[in-house]
Amino acid sequence: MSFLTIEDVTYSYQGKHPVLHRINWGIEQGEFHCLLGKSGCGKTTLLKLAAGLLQSDEGNIMLQGNEVVKPSAQCGFVFQSPNLLEWKTVIENVLLPITLKRKITKEDRNQALELLELVGLGSYGDRYPLQLSGGEQSRVAIARALIQRPSLLFLDEPFAALDAITREELQDDLLRMCHMHHITVLFITHDIAEAVYLSDVVAIMAQGEIVYRTPVKLERPRTMKMRYQLYFNELCLTLRQVLSGEHS
């Protein structure tokens, strides 16, 4: 049994429009998986089902042998937009998941500061989100997702709105932190290079089904140079062809 198992999951909106059709997937502990697909292919829905934000019509989703019926504190979620609360300071935003559970202790604050330090925003704790750039806001969102020390992290195109250089920096930061805390990751993107650079396994979704799956045989830690290797580019090409339906 995998760490996260998705079994025969089917989902449709209001019982009418089928969005997902009999999806099967498994993620082992510590692995980084990417779901790649065009918009509207159902990847965000699958992520929300796995996170317990939605309930499937049929099939099971198991996390360490327990069925997922509601969001668990063991899982972190990073949304498409940073989704920060504008009226709270950066550090209050990072501490939000704990604020909702119990009183904040000094250790919590230190941990939040440590996380901010890790994402390169150590001195930004007292600022308000709108005083930060888009990339900095995304970093805060990641720090917030990590404050509860999740064992599983879901990310829904978190870097889609960022410029290429910032995105690459954040990808490196994300990989570093997930490795450091042994976090299992399910990541959604429509950016092929991003998927290949980050993942151990890439899957392609189309019309509510997983149509392709490939391991990524690149060493870790990943480095910028790998992006320009032949293997990397060939894999990108294959994925690109699958996405446009040319590969069978």
Add this chain to the structure above:
Amino acid sequence: MKKMPIYSLLLLVLLLVIWEWVAGTLSELVLPAPSVIWMTLIDGLASGYFTPHIIRTASEVLLGLLFGCLSGFIIGILMGEVTFLRKLLFPYIVASQAVPKLALTPLFILWFGFGMTSKVVITALVCFFPLLESTVTAIQTSDTHKKELFKMLGATRFQTLIHLKIPAGMPGILAGLRVSVVLAVVGAVVGEFIGSSEGLGALIIATQAMMDTPLMFATLILLTVFGMILYLIVSWFEKKWLKRYQKEI
């Protein structure tokens, strides 16, 4: 643009000069000169003549604001949160919006007497609706993505309300409060017009009977200043809150 306050002040001086000059050619009963009004105002304040009236009107406005805004806020939250309540009450809210609230003053005086109660009730009623409406809208229109975040974090309905919906709706709620504050003064004064022996509104009616126009103007100035102070207090809070939504510190 930095000099704009100076220009505004100069305009005021110019208007006062013109007023003083025009007033010189008219009877004091029709248009008293600013200097006369000023003397009346200072005299009244120094002798304590205005004090009971100011206290009376201020307490009516503040009590009315307190009750009206508090109930508007609480019912607004309930209607924003509970769809059943919103659907049940919405037609009545629309209907009561159409009623000219101030026209109810004679009825309230009939019910609650000539004392302070009737004025507090009318003031509260006038403040109630703007705050109710802005609160309902603010609670309902909070961001879906943020609500999803709270769901992911396992927040209860109450926590979502306290940590998300109310603070997120604060700009709208404060805008409603700003409207309420101005209307509160109108409510109290109109209430006093109709039946009261004390208060700045009652004083205006009395000066009309006494044909003491300078005193009437002095009272109007007091009311204007009072309204402005309330408005400025709310604006100050609003600015302080909205500062967080701005890019610069």
